[in-house]
Amino acid sequence: MIRYTSPTAHYAFHTYDQSDVRGGPVTPADVLMVNLLSLRFDWRDVTPLFVVGETPHVQLRQALDEALTEARALPALEDCTEEQAAMPALREANSLALAVPRSPRRDRRTWGPVAVSKVLHRLAPTVPLIDSYVCAFFATRSPRDIRLRMRAELIANQRWMTELAQRHRVRGEPMPLTRVADIAIWMDAQTS
Numbered sequence: 001m002i003r004y005t006s007p008t009a010h011y012a013f014h015t016y017d018q019s020d021v022r023g024g025p026v027t028p029a030d031v032l033m034v035n036l037l038s039l040r041f042d043w044r045d046v047t048p049l050f051v052v053g054e055t056p057h058v059q060l061r062q063a064l065d066e067a068l069t070e071a072r073a074l075p076a077l078e079d080c081t082e083e084q085a086a087m088p089a090l091r092e093a094n095s096l097a098l099a100v101p102r103s104p105r106r107d108r109r110t111w112g113p114v115a116v117s118k119v120l121h122r123l124a125p126t127v128p129l130i131d132s133y134v135c136a137f138f139a140t141r142s143p144r145d146i147r148l149r150m151r152a153e154l155i156a157n158q159r160w161m162t163e164l165a166q167r168h169r170v171r172g173e174p175m176p177l178t179r180v181a182d183i184a185i186w187m188d189a190q191t192s
Helices: 028-037 043-050 056-072 082-086 088-099 113-121 132-138 143-156 158-167 177-191
Strands: none
Touching: 028 043, 028 113, 043 056, 056 088, 056 113, 082 143, 088 113, 088 143, 113 143, 113 177, 132 143, 132 177, 143 158, 143 177, 158 177
16 A cells, blocks of 8 residues: 555556546546556547437446436445445446447457446545456456445455555545555555
């Protein structure tokens, strides 16, 4: 954790985590922030979200805004009930992300639950980050199952994680435990 949050380290903490967050809907800059967490979005992935129309991209952006509103109304994941952690608007955003057509210039899907989580987490930390390391740690690729399993882990390990969160602050506040968990899982995988 110390290495990841060091101001001299080349990790995303001082860019993705510390950049200002404003209220309101998802912006193009919010979407591009996922590049700091190893995704490779460019203008062709972002611009279609913000046009006028009823395209899969526009439907995804609208779902991202609804999921963001839902997540911002919830307490921290460790304080959510299981019903709250289900996050139906987030489930819909994940479904619509998978419906966005693959780009012909890519060998894999651009949009999916990983991208959705990386866009929304910075704006609403109740949404945990999902990546291959988190999926492996929780032994599932289901975003709902990851949220429920992470919630259980945060509750079980809240004491020591809260101490870490206090020492590694984000925009002046203790780091969200969902981010503490993500960094701990990622850093452990890097040293294994």
